[in-house]
Amino acid sequence: MKAVIRTKNLSKWYGNVLGLSDVSLEIEAGVTGLLGPNGAGKSTFLKLLTGQLKPSIGQVMIRDQNIWNNFPLFMRIGFCPEQDAFYEEMTGWEFLTRLLSLFAFSAEEVKAKAERALDFVELSKDKDRLIRGYSRGMRQRLKVAQAVAHDPEIIILDEPLNGLDPLGKRKVIQLIKEYKDAGKTVIVSSHVLPEIEALTRSIILLHQGKILAQGDIHYIRDLIDAHPHMISVACSDPRALAAHLVGEPSVLNIQFGPAPNAVVFETRNRDVFFSLLPRLIVEQAIDVEEITSPDDNLQAVFDYLVGK
Amino acid sequence: MTMTRNAVHSIFSFFFSIGRKARKTRVFFLIAGLPVVAALIIRVNQLFSPGTPVEGPEIFSNVIMAFNLQFLILVLALFYGTSVCSEELEGKTLTYLTTRPVAKSAIILGKYAASGVLLVLMVTASVILSFLILNIDRLFDFAAWTAMLKGLSVLALGLLCYMAFFTLIGTFLKKSILFGLFFSFGWENVVQYFPGSTQKFTIMHYLKSLLPAASTGSTGKLSFLLFRLEPSSAGAARATLLLLTAAFLGLACLVFSKKEYIFED
Amino acid sequence: MPISEQGYSHWQGTFVERRWPWWPITRLGIRLAFKRKFFKFIFSVALGPAMLFSAGVYVSERLEDFQSMLRGPSRFLEVNPAYFKSYFTNEPMLFMMVIVLVLAGAGLICDDLKYNSLQLYFSRPLRKRDYFFGKMFTLFFFLFLMTLIPGLLFVLLKIIFAGSFKFLAEYPWLPLSVIAFSILITLFFAFYTLLISSLSKNRRYVSILLFLVYVFSDMFFGIFYGIFHNPYFSLLSIRGNILQVGAFFFRVKAPFSVPWIYSFLVLAAFCVVSGLVLKKKIRGVEVIK
Numbered sequence: 001m002k003a004v005i006r007t008k009n010l011s012k013w014y015g016n017v018l019g020l021s022d023v024s025l026e027i028e029a030g031v032t033g034l035l036g037p038n039g040a041g042k043s044t045f046l047k048l049l050t051g052q053l054k055p056s057i058g059q060v061m062i063r064d065q066n067i068w069n070n071f072p073l074f075m076r077i078g079f080c081p082e083q084d085a086f087y088e089e090m091t092g093w094e095f096l097t098r099l100l101s102l103f104a105f106s107a108e109e110v111k112a113k114a115e116r117a118l119d120f121v122e123l124s125k126d127k128d129r130l131i132r133g134y135s136r137g138m139r140q141r142l143k144v145a146q147a148v149a150h151d152p153e154i155i156i157l158d159e160p161l162n163g164l165d166p167l168g169k170r171k172v173i174q175l176i177k178e179y180k181d182a183g184k185t186v187i188v189s190s191h192v193l194p195e196i197e198a199l200t201r202s203i204i205l206l207h208q209g210k211i212l213a214q215g216d217i218h219y220i221r222d223l224i225d226a227h228p229h230m231i232s233v234a235c236s237d238p239r240a241l242a243a244h245l246v247g248e249p250s251v252l253n254i255q256f257g258p259a260p261n262a263v264v265f266e267t268r269n270r271d272v273f274f275s276l277l278p279r280l281i282v283e284q285a286i287d288v289e290e291i292t293s294p295d296d297n298l299q300a301v302f303d304y305l306v307g308k
Numbered sequence: 309m310t311m312t313r314n315a316v317h318s319i320f321s322f323f324f325s326i327g328r329k330a331r332k333t334r335v336f337f338l339i340a341g342l343p344v345v346a347a348l349i350i351r352v353n354q355l356f357s358p359g360t361p362v363e364g365p366e367i368f369s370n371v372i373m374a375f376n377l378q379f380l381i382l383v384l385a386l387f388y389g390t391s392v393c394s395e396e397l398e399g400k401t402l403t404y405l406t407t408r409p410v411a412k413s414a415i416i417l418g419k420y421a422a423s424g425v426l427l428v429l430m431v432t433a434s435v436i437l438s439f440l441i442l443n444i445d446r447l448f449d450f451a452a453w454t455a456m457l458k459g460l461s462v463l464a465l466g467l468l469c470y471m472a473f474f475t476l477i478g479t480f481l482k483k484s485i486l487f488g489l490f491f492s493f494g495w496e497n498v499v500q501y502f503p504g505s506t507q508k509f510t511i512m513h514y515l516k517s518l519l520p521a522a523s524t525g526s527t528g529k530l531s532f533l534l535f536r537l538e539p540s541s542a543g544a545a546r547a548t549l550l551l552l553t554a555a556f557l558g559l560a561c562l563v564f565s566k567k568e569y570i571f572e573d
Numbered sequence: 574m575p576i577s578e579q580g581y582s583h584w585q586g587t588f589v590e591r592r593w594p595w596w597p598i599t600r601l602g603i604r605l606a607f608k609r610k611f612f613k614f615i616f617s618v619a620l621g622p623a624m625l626f627s628a629g630v631y632v633s634e635r636l637e638d639f640q641s642m643l644r645g646p647s648r649f650l651e652v653n654p655a656y657f658k659s660y661f662t663n664e665p666m667l668f669m670m671v672i673v674l675v676l677a678g679a680g681l682i683c684d685d686l687k688y689n690s691l692q693l694y695f696s697r698p699l700r701k702r703d704y705f706f707g708k709m710f711t712l713f714f715f716l717f718l719m720t721l722i723p724g725l726l727f728v729l730l731k732i733i734f735a736g737s738f739k740f741l742a743e744y745p746w747l748p749l750s751v752i753a754f755s756i757l758i759t760l761f762f763a764f765y766t767l768l769i770s771s772l773s774k775n776r777r778y779v780s781i782l783l784f785l786v787y788v789f790s791d792m793f794f795g796i797f798y799g800i801f802h803n804p805y806f807s808l809l810s811i812r813g814n815i816l817q818v819g820a821f822f823f824r825v826k827a828p829f830s831v832p833w834i835y836s837f838l839v840l841a842a843f844c845v846v847s848g849l850v851l852k853k854k855i856r857g858v859e860v861i862k
Contacts, residue, residue: 014570050407054568069565074409083571085400089330098322102408104314146404332778342789346796353801371796379792387781394777483611485780486675493788 003028004154004185005049009058012044019044021209023058027187031180033196034189035302036206042189043082045206046158049187050079062154075103078152080143082159086131092118092142093127096149103150117149120175136163144172154185161195173198193299205305212305221301228252228266230295231273236287238263244280248273261289315410319418320425327426336387340380340430343372347438364442365452372438373459377515381431381467382492388423389474390484392416393564400571413561420475420557427471428464435460459519466515469549472556473511479563507538511552517545584698594699598707603714606677615676616715619669623723626660630727634734652731654744657724658823661754662816670719670762671787677715678766679779681708682854687774691855701855709763716759724751747823754822758815761840765811768847771854787811804829807836814839 003026012019020041036042047053048060051067051074060067067073087095096117100110118124121141126134134142140163147155157176161169176199179186190196196203197217205212205220213220221229235241242254242263250273253266267273281288294300327333350367393416396402405415439456446452470492477491478484500510507513517539540548606612633652660666685691694704728748731740741747769782794810797803807813807829817836820827827833 050403052403052406052568053570069412071409071411074407077407079403079407081400081403083400083403085403087326087399087401089326094325098325099404099408101321102315102318102405102410104318104409332773332775339785339789342793346793349797350800367800371800375792375796379788383781383785387777390777398775398777485777486611486615486672489672489675489784 004063005187006061006064007048007058008061010045010048010055010060011057012041012048012053013056018209020048023211025204025211025214027185027204029183029185030202031176031186031188031200033200033203034187034206035191035193035196035203036212037191037306039208040191040206041209042191042206043158044209046079046156046187046189050077050156075150076153078147078150078155080147080155080157080160082162084136084139084143084163086139086142088132089130091128091130092123092134092138092145095131095142096127096146099146100149105150113149113151117145120148120171121145122171137165137168140164141168141172144175148175148179152184155179155187157186157188159190160188161190161192169195193302205302207306213301217301221295228268229270229273229293230264230266231270231277232262232264232290232292232294233277233288234259234262234290235281236261236289237284240284241280241286244284245276248276250276264294315414316418316421319405319410319415320421323419323422324425327422333426336384337430337433340384340434341437343375343380343434344437344441346375347372347441351441351444364444365446368439368442369455369459372435372442373463373519376431376435376463377466377519378497378512380434381427381463382470382496384427384430385467385470386474386485386488386492388427389420389471390478390488392419392423392475392560393478394484397569397571402569402571412565416475416479416561416564417557420471420560424468424471427467431463431467432460435463462515462518465518465546465549465553466511469511469515469553469556472553472560476556476560476563479560480567503538508540511549514540514545514549514552518542583695588698588700594703595705595707595710598694598704599710599714602677602681602708602711605680606711606715609676612676615669616673619673619719620723622660622663622666622669623719623726626656626723626727627730629656630730631734634731652727652740654747654750654823655825657727657747657751658819658825660727661720661724661758661823662812662819664812666719667787667812667815670716671784673715673719674712674762674766675780675783678712678763679770679783680776681711682767682770682851683773683776683779686771686854687776701852704855705767705851708767712763712766713759716762717755720759721752721755724755727751750822750824754819757818757822757837757840761815761844764844764847764851768850771851804831805835807831808839 005027006025008024010023011021023045034042034045044053048055049062049067051060051070054068062073062077065073090098093114096114097110100113105113115124118127121144123138123141123145126138131139131142140160144157144160147157155176160172164172173195176186176188180200188196188199201217202215203217203220204214233241238256238261242256242265245251245265246254250267250269251265252268255264255266256262257264265273277291280286295304347368351364354364396405406412435456439452440447443449443452443456474484474488477487481487496510496512500507500512500516539545630652685694691704695701725748728741728751732738765786766783769786770779772782773779791810791812794806794813797806797809807817808831813829814836816828817831817833818840821833821837
């Protein structure tokens, strides 16, 4: 698949402070999660992608065009910024329609797109209220609405779930998935890892301005050979299960707990372990309640890579 | 070119509609109305004490117009001119504009135009009302109307020129208001009284060169404002002001397009 | 304790009596002012008149060493109450005071309104008056450095350079006048700044207004006085009122034939009105009490 967004040796300094260091990557269509703790460089990266900042070194190419000062490209890009800032004296409707009019749509198109966007983020009832009177969640939804109203091909969302209630979050996650199914490119940044996990498996991990990892979450996890996989089994007789597996070369470590009926195995070879486990369960007639991988998630991947 | 013109128009509509309803516009309208209040007080006083030494038309041309020229348009242009860029930065709303398919220069020009129209309307209303109040007994004096309209055009030109300058300042200086205050009430107020060519380094010099009182050589009681003025010709003054306006705006567009703006957290 | 709302709640506990509860706010205001770029430069320029007048005190005692100064009238460098009045009410000094207020004072309440910090303040054991005094004394710090301190310094320098207390014997009331007048104009300008700062969340707008009101008041006085020659129009001008009151305090001839008490009342009324407006503006907004 051809890359939609490409960066080459992208670096950004703020005076003596390094914001982003030598980021070279390609982003294809679909949803890509941009992850990292506060200060990792996520916002800097997104601002460079959207032409808000000029790279100190390197370049950002969107559809093979340099983004810096290339305003026609913004017909195809929608950006939801992190900061909570609006023209407070406007109503939601005015805000959206005025911004849409900058796309040179006809009046009817502007109206239709604005209505659709407000309808989607469930702000239609409050569209004639001043933004000054909106709640935090409403403001966040309006920000998302202005990013998607013109139906862009590339959507960049900087912390879009901030301030949203669980229903609001689900709505936005649903929207992002719809965009993915429509073949669009979505980049979502967050420091809340479970939110990203709900959206995509394709991630870019940033830390201290550098890329730590890029790709599929599970693939990255597998690559981390230094840290064995953990598999937790909750069953009727954890000690019996442990006794049978303790002699296996692929099992590195066994720990009981935290629940009284749980045992956690550490293994470098998940495939071998998972080929053993079902056979053992059936042969020994052990009642298994649950099998989970506590560290097969983004938080664990991140913690391993950052070296916690 | 058509795309840029449309973008400027869209930005103009966007910000004219915000500016029209903004609270600060109402406040500045009131401030621009202070000369009208002064004119009213003067007129009411004249009605009750007819022996007032200065006539209404003279007060209008030498006091009200001088006040507008030397102070009001400076203050209005300073605030609105620096707001073109600074307001978006401080409010962190710049992102919404720079992530739209509009040229950055269109943003500057559109906002400038929106503020310019608002300010010209403010000043026009103030000047016309003051004129009507102070010239109520000679409303059919064609010469007075002509002089008023000439003065108004000078004010409008001055407003636009100062606004363009402050727009440029606002694109690259963080403390644009402070610089603007020192420029307006320091440099412009002082250097214009320097002899020779030095005074040509102020915008005020060219505005005063266009004042009717300057060209007819009249020396009214309050003509101290013209003391030491060595005026340029009207044509040269007009051309210089237009050129300066275009140059400042052009530079502002250039700076705004090239510079990156980082929001303060 | 019931959960009133999400976010900050007004302090429900008891107020423990402490010395100077306003001090942390004042200290922060001063620190923030000095952190602003160019403030140190502007403030040192603002202290220029004080340094100039201090030099004048020295020169007045060494007139025979400055032959060229004697060419003019000997009263040129006579350090007397008029000298003090000139210092406190000279136009560049007042202009620089306004500039310092714009830099150090424009954001005092305006920024708190913009960032909704009032809730933060009042969720601590802080009364409205502590907040108010904290902001007020930030301005007092800078204004006293331009008024009270230099004024008393001139008296001290005069005594030191003269080598005797003759000056003080001649004008024993002068130090009190310096203190009283400094407090008066500091109080006025502090109320003036805080009032305008509380009117908007936009710092630039407040900065312009601070300057505008001061300049326009003087200009309108100039216009009406020029036309009607009625000295009572001086009551419109902030500077005019300060000149009148200053003339009374330093026992010199007033510039306008208007009773000084009228000017004093105008300044006092402004302070009272400002206080009432500030009382309304400074509240823990959106807080359920």
